[in-house]
Every structure is written in structure tokens, then in C-alpha cells.
Amino acid sequence: MAGLHEVASGERIDGFGVGERLHEGGMARLYRATHPRHRLPMVIKVPRLGPDAPLTALTAFENELRILERVHGPHVPRLIAAGAVDRAPYLVLEYLARDDYARAAVEAPLPLERVRTLGVALCRAVHELHRQNVIHLDINPRNIRMRANGEAVLIDYGLAHHAGLPDLIDIAYGEQEGTVPYIAPEQVRHVRSDSRSDLYAIGGMLYLYATGHYAFGRPNLLSLTRRLHDVPLPPRRHVPDLPAWLQQVILTLLEIRPEERYATAREVGYLLSHPQAVPVTARGRRTSRSSAWTRTKLWLRSLYEVFDEPAPARPYERLSTAPHVLVALDLDRSSAALQQALRNAVRKFVRGEPEAYITCVSVVSGTAEESAGGETGEGPNQLVAMRHWAQPLRIRPERVFFHLATGDPAVAILEYARAHLIDYVVLGARSNPRRRVLGGVAARVAEEAPCSVIVVRSRREGAREPSTGDAGARGSARARSASRGP
Numbered sequence: 001m002a003g004l005h006e007v008a009s010g011e012r013i014d015g016f017g018v019g020e021r022l023h024e025g026g027m028a029r030l031y032r033a034t035h036p037r038h039r040l041p042m043v044i045k046v047p048r049l050g051p052d053a054p055l056t057a058l059t060a061f062e063n064e065l066r067i068l069e070r071v072h073g074p075h076v077p078r079l080i081a082a083g084a085v086d087r088a089p090y091l092v093l094e095y096l097a098r099d100d101y102a103r104a105a106v107e108a109p110l111p112l113e114r115v116r117t118l119g120v121a122l123c124r125a126v127h128e129l130h131r132q133n134v135i136h137l138d139i140n141p142r143n144i145r146m147r148a149n150g151e152a153v154l155i156d157y158g159l160a161h162h163a164g165l166p167d168l169i170d171i172a173y174g175e176q177e178g179t180v181p182y183i184a185p186e187q188v189r190h191v192r193s194d195s196r197s198d199l200y201a202i203g204g205m206l207y208l209y210a211t212g213h214y215a216f217g218r219p220n221l222l223s224l225t226r227r228l229h230d231v232p233l234p235p236r237r238h239v240p241d242l243p244a245w246l247q248q249v250i251l252t253l254l255e256i257r258p259e260e261r262y263a264t265a266r267e268v269g270y271l272l273s274h275p276q277a278v279p280v281t282a283r284g285r286r287t288s289r290s291s292a293w294t295r296t297k298l299w300l301r302s303l304y305e306v307f308d309e310p311a312p313a314r315p316y317e318r319l320s321t322a323p324h325v326l327v328a329l330d331l332d333r334s335s336a337a338l339q340q341a342l343r344n345a346v347r348k349f350v351r352g353e354p355e356a357y358i359t360c361v362s363v364v365s366g367t368a369e370e371s372a373g374g375e376t377g378e379g380p381n382q383l384v385a386m387r388h389w390a391q392p393l394r395i396r397p398e399r400v401f402f403h404l405a406t407g408d409p410a411v412a413i414l415e416y417a418r419a420h421l422i423d424y425v426v427l428g429a430r431s432n433p434r435r436r437v438l439g440g441v442a443a444r445v446a447e448e449a450p451c452s453v454i455v456v457r458s459r460r461e462g463a464r465e466p467s468t469g470d471a472g473a474r475g476s477a478r479a480r481s482a483s484r485g486p
Contacts, residue, residue, distance in 0.1 A: 041095035060158030075125035096145035109212040123269030130315035139201035163314040180219035203253025211238040248284030277401035328427035337458035
């Protein structure tokens, strides 16, 4: 590597002091870094350049640099400085010490609530990365850090793929891309353009956290090739009292074919947060290995399996095919005409976005515990009422969920929209002859929501209700869009 200088401990470069070595990986070394103008903890990442360095080390460094220059937000490390690739390549990044995910891998199996907490935070980070058009392709416990507020941070973008840039990672070197227990089957076949590869990795991590075992046994070449033609043992085989809903989620994530997994990390995070929304099938209840005939069919299929998409979808494009819609319902105070107008608005949306999933939210009085049960609790009645309201829509059960919230209606809707990365909020505006402008809950949600808001009105109180066959919403819709695209 003539002309290139590998930065080492004890040096000072561009004002940064290079301290003790913290970690040495296959393609890079990490050192503590200091600078008189920067008070936050920092690390300096240096690609290995010696004769024993992998051929892809410098390429991975350049790949990580150009991706970190383009992504932003709390789920990626802050890039502070970078050295010239053709002189002394280095990256100075904020230092994130908390390695909760790596420690959890050692401590597994974990309590259910910790599995869910780690999973939800990870899904949120992956979703935000995909929203910026980047696929990580090496998600594993060591490549995730955690901030003090519980947000997950994805690190190490050497193998990542930005769908808007040429792919620098050359598979001709013959080096395996990723970390064996979490590599998706299509990655084994060198397909790097599918964001659902990251979902497979999430499934591998959840499997480990829930059971204490890797999905395909000890990480080696055999386990790597086995995932091309086999499915893992059901997690309940290792942990019999594991909830069936969690096994359903894990095994769906670990499907061989990407299109048979969930579409987005956001959807996975939602299901981990709302177990009652997971439609449990025989897959979730199974405790025994797949039959010999099933395994034989999968093996035969693997002989001619092709993972390439005819036209690979960019990560953010895949997000747009599965939007999450929050429908705010106040059935006790809404007229029949307004309820029908809301139903028609949702029907029209679902026809245009068949993979959308709908969450119906009703805000009830009292605490969550008071509303959830008891003879006087509103919860059971509201849940039944929401299901009756949604029944004429004939949405597939796995695409519609029901949720109760408490407190101020506008605050509850806004908090839910932010927490679950909602794409659209649909809510009704009750007619009031004294109000000539939009007001109340609808106005506040439209003003403050981090997404598009559709406010539905019926044509007029007491007018003929639209038939259930109407294609569009009978009423005027008012929307405010706040960009959530890349």
C-alpha cells in the first residue's frame, strides 16, 4: 500500500490525538481520540493497510465514509472528521460505550420483556436507516450500540449498501459478507439490494435472545449453506413456554424467501409492541422440527433458487408499499354519517395501497388498567365497537389492529403517531355550525403530526349515508403532509 499511512496509537493527525487501541477487527482498528475543540468522547477508526490486511479493507472504509456522509439522525454515529483516502485514511466518530446488545447475546436467553425492548429499539433504528435508502447488511449484536435514552445506534457501515450510489463492495474477492449467524440466504448468493436482508438479521438476533441458541447452530460453513434449504428449529423447542406470537414473528423473519418475510422493520417493531396484533398460525405453535418431506422439498427448491429481483426496490420504495395508517375513532360521539365517511376514506386508501396496515385507535377515559377491564371499563366495549366498525372494510386480519389509548385525545394520537412511525393519520371532524374553521383535536393533530393527516367530514349531518360500495370517501378531506421520505 505504497503512499498510504496507517494511523497508529500515539500519533497526532489533523489535530486529533490517537490514544489507546480499543478494538481490532478484520478490516479496521479502533482507538480513542481526543481534540482540544471537541469535548464529546470520540474514537478514530483506521482501516488495516498492512500486508496481512484483507483486500476489501480500504474499499470498506471508503464505502463507510460515503454512507456516513449521507445519513443522519440519532440511530447512526456522528461523523466528526475524516482523513484523505489516498493519504492517511481515518474516521473520527462519536464514541458510544453502551454495548447492551452484545452483552444480551452473552446473557441469553433473556426475559420476554427485555427481548421485546431490544427488538423494538433495533427495529426503529433499522427503519430509519432504510428510510434514508441504506441497507446495513451486517446487523449483529456487536454492531449495535445504545444511547442513554434507550435508542439503538447502528455502527460499522463497511459492508452497507446505499441504493443511490454505485456498490463498491466487490464480491470477486470471495470473502464472505456479514456475520454468519445473521446472514440472509440471499446474501449467501451475493444479493445486496434487498432491505429485507436486514429483517432476517433481526430475526436471527431475536432467536438468540429468546432461546440462547443460534438459529442454525454453531456458526460455520455448514450453518451458512443450511439456511438456503432449511428452516430453524422452532424456538419453542428450546423454550417451551415461549409465547406463540413471538415464535410466529421470529420464524416469519427467518423465511428463506425475502418476499415471505415482513416487508418493513417498522411492522416488526409494531408487532413486538402489540403482541395481540400478531395472527398466530400453526407456525407459532409448533414445537417439533419440520417433516422430512418438507425439508426435502426445500432442498430441491434450493437447487434452482434465484434471489435476484427483476427490478430491485430501493429501501424507501419498499417502505412506501406498506404504509402504516392510524385511524382515530370516537364512535360514541360520531354520527353514523361521519363513521361511514371514515370507512369510505379508509376503503379508498386500502384499495390504492393493498399492503397497508391499519391501526384503529380509540381514546378512552381513565387509566389504561381501569379502561381495560371491569364492568365499568370502557375498554372491552370500545374494542368491540371498533371491530364492528371495521368489519365492512373486509381488511385481512393480519393487516388491521385495534388499540386503546388514554388521556387527552390529541396528545394520545400524536404520541402514538410518533412512537410507531405512522405514515398517515385519518380522523373525523364533527360538524358544528358555529365553527367555520377546523378546530379541536383535528386541528391540533393536523398541525403537529409528523406525517400526513387526512381529516374527513360527512357531507352534512342527516344527509343520506353513502352506500358501502362507494369507491371514495363521501366528504371533503383535508391533508397536511410533512415529508417522511428520503
